[in-house]
Amino acid sequence: MLGAAALAVLFMLILLPALLGVFSSTLETVIEQRLASDASTLIGAARFENGALKMPKRLPDEIFNLPEAKLLGYIYDRDNRLVWRSRSADDESITYLPRFDGNGSTDFLRTRDASGEEYFVYDVELHLQGQEDASFSFITMQPTREFAYMLDGFRDQLYIWLGAALLVLLGLLWLGLTWGFRSLRGLREELDEIESGAREQLSREHPRELLRLTDSLNRLLDGERRQRQRYRDSLGDLAHSLKTPLSVLQGVGEVIATQPHNREQAQVLQSQIERMSQQIGYQLQRATLRKSGLVRHRVPLAPLLDTLCQALDKVYRDKRVEVERVFDGRLHLPMEQGALLELLGNLLENAYRLCLGRIRVSARSDLGGCELWVEDDGPGVPEDQRARIVQRGERLDTQHPGQGIGLAVVRDIIDSYDGSLHLQASSLGGAAFHIRFDNA
Missing domain, CATH: 1.10.287 (Helix Hairpins)
Incomplete structure (x- = not known):
């Protein structure tokens, strides 16, 4: 959705200057055609008598006759001398000189008066046949501010309409993508059910x-x-x-x-x-204790710990071990039940065997993963021996039978789930086994 929205916004940003350019070009063409029509009015009203150009006192287009009008008319001879100006141009001070090339060319350009106001200029050169000196430049002018007002108004309307169109387009995109990916959401829900063990296979109720x-x-x-x-x-x-x-x-x-x-x-x-x-x-x-590739299990910690503690309490009934629990009773760990049973069973058996009478099992879960601690108040493990005892066949306790397999199994289970194992000193006085599993 973010990608589609970004493309839509980019399209609108490209479309905006393109539409403004097209509108500006079209508007200038309309103004040019209008000034050309006004220049034709001047040419139609001109008369050449006795070697001189004569213009009527009142032109057919009344706008030239109004002093306050903004449509200006000028006629220059080939020597750039002003021959005639309309009444609407009497109060204007525009320094514009036509360009004669003898080919009867037309120009559409812009110029400014003494105060800096900008004007559109349409200049057409006319050469009368049979008259050697009868070459004149008929010029019509119009201020550009009306053009600027129209362009600004169009730009404001364009912002409003394109903004509204963008919102409608984003809404349609959202509806289309929501409808189109509805089937993928259903597939995701079924995969979640498979991961949680509530379903064994995906259904065929899909597109x-x-x-x-x-x-x-x-x-x-x-x-x-x-x-x-x-x-x-x-x-x-x-x-x-x-x-x-x-x-x-x-x-x-x-x-x-x-x-x-x-x-x-x-x-x-x-x-x-x-x-x-x-x-x-x-x-x-x-x-056998390997993480599944597709099915991710989550096992509640509290009931499994109850089962293990009940069994170990019978084995070590003479010690009367107190097991402190520091975790939410609803906490689940991302492991198979058999793997968690083997891992926690080995750690608790070591803790029961070596502790003086107190064990603490702590756990917590966050957005990054989950952590598990098993601590006891026994003799602990010297810092220089902590890396060695998790190796297969290595033992510090020589008073009880065994081959040093339990912690090696624990380490292999943790490795199979891409977890980490750290042996630290516990605040109870003994060893603290810290295990962390990061979310995939």
Whole structure:
């Protein structure tokens, strides 16, 4: 609409001087024709007697006979001597000299009097046949101020009418574009419903010109959905197929552990089996927790946090951990539920394990995106170790079992959603994990 309005305004700005130029040129042509007609009146009234030019006391055109009239008449001979002037020109002081070329030419030009007032001048040269010295210049003049008044009046009217036409044109453009893009607004609404999960496909209730686009988007949505399902099924099959061999190996390790001389080897075997299980889980999380290309999910934070806290309260019931919540209960985060569950679950599990008794979960959303903080009052993380612990396999806590996978999964999930993770010191005394997701 802004582009169409700019083009309409530009068109009007170009049209305005063009119309003024056409009107001015036409008006000057009319004035020239009028002065030429008045000059013909002078020529028709002139008589050449006894070698001299004679003019009647009163001309047929009465306007020449009125002292206050603004139509002036002059006749000059070939030596630029004033031969005759009309009564209307008696009080005028115009210093104009005709240009004789002997070809009977006519000129239409402008000149000024002693006071600076401008006049239109029509000059026609007339040579009488058979009379050697009978060459005269018949001149009619008219002030240009009437022309200027008419031009100014036309310009004012043009401003009004073109302004009104521009408003009407902008209104028609707005109506036309609103009607023309109505179908695109419907398509946008359906896409919003797909992003929110309320719809799976685009309908075919769109103009014929958009059906090819909607069909292509539907095929893309179906292909993406089927591909993600195949990934999940394949990874589930892989996890199931590896579960049995790992269980067998774990049983063998337990049998070996019953023999005192093999106890050390059994511990090595058990630790490697546990590490393999965690690595498989880690790779499964990396492959499945990816942001969808077309469907953007939004998950409410409060109920998911309730579920996680209830489960962790049972695991760490001896600590009696207090979880402080600093966010709007209606806040939604732009993630899949499984991804958010895995991310927040790993952060809360670390916080429960390391805190002294207090955890704070904060979140907020703005026009640029959303932010999430998970803080605890535990020992914290030294500044020189903060970059290391988010690497896969790195751990600071050696008193509890694990392979350092949890924070690596958190980092991968955040990266898959083009987010950022920063580890800071919390005002509670421990660590603060700050996560930000920017709007696309």
